[in-house]
Amino acid sequence: MDAFSHRKAAARLRIVDRQGNPVKHFPIRADQVSHAFLFGCGASDAFGMQIARTEERRAFHQARAEKWLELFNYGTLHFYWGRYEPVPGKTIREPMMKAADWLRDRGVTLKGHPLCWHTVCANWLLEYDNEEILRRQLARIHREVTDFKGVIDKWDVINEVVIMPHFDKYDNAVTRICNMKGRLGLVKEVFAAAHESNPEAQLLINDFNLGDGYDVLIDAMLDAGVPVGAIGIQSHQHQGYWGLERVQRVLERYARFGLPLHFTENTLISGELMPRNIVDLNDFQVKDWPTTPEGEERQKNEITEMYTALFAHPAVQAITTWDFTDDCWLNAPAGLIRKDNSEKPAFKALKDLIHGAWETHEDLRTDENGCVTLNGFKGGYRLTCNGRTASVTLTEDGEQTVTL
Numbered sequence: 001m002d003a004f005s006h007r008k009a010a011a012r013l014r015i016v017d018r019q020g021n022p023v024k025h026f027p028i029r030a031d032q033v034s035h036a037f038l039f040g041c042g043a044s045d046a047f048g049m050q051i052a053r054t055e056e057r058r059a060f061h062q063a064r065a066e067k068w069l070e071l072f073n074y075g076t077l078h079f080y081w082g083r084y085e086p087v088p089g090k091t092i093r094e095p096m097m098k099a100a101d102w103l104r105d106r107g108v109t110l111k112g113h114p115l116c117w118h119t120v121c122a123n124w125l126l127e128y129d130n131e132e133i134l135r136r137q138l139a140r141i142h143r144e145v146t147d148f149k150g151v152i153d154k155w156d157v158i159n160e161v162v163i164m165p166h167f168d169k170y171d172n173a174v175t176r177i178c179n180m181k182g183r184l185g186l187v188k189e190v191f192a193a194a195h196e197s198n199p200e201a202q203l204l205i206n207d208f209n210l211g212d213g214y215d216v217l218i219d220a221m222l223d224a225g226v227p228v229g230a231i232g233i234q235s236h237q238h239q240g241y242w243g244l245e246r247v248q249r250v251l252e253r254y255a256r257f258g259l260p261l262h263f264t265e266n267t268l269i270s271g272e273l274m275p276r277n278i279v280d281l282n283d284f285q286v287k288d289w290p291t292t293p294e295g296e297e298r299q300k301n302e303i304t305e306m307y308t309a310l311f312a313h314p315a316v317q318a319i320t321t322w323d324f325t326d327d328c329w330l331n332a333p334a335g336l337i338r339k340d341n342s343e344k345p346a347f348k349a350l351k352d353l354i355h356g357a358w359e360t361h362e363d364l365r366t367d368e369n370g371c372v373t374l375n376g377f378k379g380g381y382r383l384t385c386n387g388r389t390a391s392v393t394l395t396e397d398g399e400q401t402v403t404l
Contacts, residue, residue: 003312004358007037009394010375014401015366015385022370023404029384032360034107035073036378036395037311038262038318039354041336043068043075043110045324046103050095064341065102068324071336071350075103076264076320077152079112079144080120088124093147100151110152111320113264114159114206115141116190118167118174125173130180133173138193145197154202156232156264157194158187162209162217169280184220195227206232206264210250218257230317231257232264238274238281238332241302244309251313260317263310267322270299270344271333284330291326291333291344300345307353321350 002008015023045065052058068075077100078084085091100110116137125133145155164178164186178186187205194203205221205228207214221228231254235242242250254261270291278284310316322328325335336347360376374381376394383390385404392402 004377006314007311007358007377008360008375009378009396009398010373011392011394011397012371012373012399013383013392014399015370015372015383016401016403018403020403023366023385024368024370026366026370026385028364028366028372028404030360030362030364030374030376031382031384032376032379033382033391034380035354035359037358038074038109038320039072040074040076040111040318040320041068041072041324042320042322042328043072043077043099043103043108043324044328046075047077047095047099049102050098051092060341064325064337067337067341067343069106069108071347071354072321073107074109074111074318074320076111076113079115080117081122081140082120084144085122085140088122097148097151100148104151109154111154111156111204112144112148112152114156115144115194116157116174116186117159118164118172118178119160121172121174123172126171128173130176134177134181134189137174137177138189141190141193142197145194145201149198149201153198153200155194155204156206157203158190159206160208161187161205162207162211162213183217184224187217187221188224188226191221191226191228202229203227204230204232204262204264206234206262208234208236208265210253215253218254222257228259230260230262232262234265235263236265236267236281236322237302238267238269238284238330238334239276239278240273241268241298241306244305247306247309251310251315255313255315259315261313261315262318262320263316264318264320265322266306266319267332267334268299268302268306268346269332269334270295270326270346274332281330286331289331289333291338295333296344296346300349303346304349304353307350311353311358 017023045061048061049058161183167175274284310319323334325337326333326339337343364372366372378394381392388404390402390404
């Protein structure tokens with residue numbers, strides 16, 4: 001049995017010439033050029049290109065962004081409030097929009113992360129009372145979701161809400177309003193604001209805490225009619241790979257809600273693992289955390305196994321590698337390329353899956369009626385016949401007429 005049959009479709013294509021006559025007994029080349037599945041990664045280099053202060057630095061970011069495009073069709077752009085609007089009313093909208101446009105022009109689907117979070121929050125909010133903080137939080141959501149509508153139509157609406165009311169490492173405005181409204185109360189308000197601003201957007205809840213608290217919250221959200229479009233699952237594995245058994249347990253635990261699953265922040269290390277006694281990953285601050293040949297081989301094997309399991313599960317709609325390079329969060333060797341932009345074995349392994357084993361390229365031939373059956377992975381295709389080309393999208397079984 002094909003483990004990926006649910007990722008494929010079969011379309012009977014009727015090939016006609018420009019006069020509408022069937023193209024009989026003729027060779028057709030079908031090449032998949034895009035995926036329906038969302039293979040994603042943090043897309044910070046597209047933004048880095050826009051804010052680079054020197055041409056040399058811009059070229060560096062662009063080289064990484066071009067390499068990024070060799071793998072991915074889904075990018076996460078970062079809207080952390082404290083960085084997006086460091087001073088009230090002064091945002092980084094212009095370079096963010098340019099980054100989004102650059103990616104969209106290259107066929108990338110985008111997600112914004114996050115609209116509400118207690119970390120990297122805007123410190124200037126602390127001068128206001130809770131009612132004003134909430135008002136400004138909702139206004140911020142309306143502004144960003146409306147402003148980027150049609151460019152970014154997927155959002156992590158609220159991030160790590162399970163821990164949010166108890167977060168005590170430092171004072172912040174969002175923990176304050178979460179305590180005022182309660183988890184569900186705040187979730188309802190922020191989702192309502194995002195949905196009102198873009199009713200067509202896919203809105204995600206997102207968390208690393210995959211215990212009972214997340215389950216209870218999701219149940220409560222569904223009971224309350226919160227317009228959640230997908231469940232976000234963080235999988236930062238700095239202290240070691242989950243293993244296939246745990247991956248399957250997590251899949252079954254959250255698939256039961258009947259919503260698409262997005263593995264929103266997937267991290268696998270190619271160096272020494274973080275010590276097990278670290279509770280908050282952010283507490284592990286080191287100057288240098290090198291990648292190693294042994295670690296890179298381990299990372300390659302773990303990524304291959306985990307991504308294969310996720311792609312095989314029908315509830316999973318997206319997988320996002322969190323860091324593309326090794327000079328990002330925690331300075332961890334979590335990237336698919338090294339700090340000098342050279343590729344790790346995991347890069348090639350993912351490429352062999354996404355654009356090899358999980359991509360369809362076929363030589364076909366029409367029958368006496370000008371028909372041919374295209375059976376392949378869902379996505380966009382380029383058909384070539386006698387020097388002419390046409391585009392088709394394979395989404396489900398059915399029939400299509402194609403002019404070539």
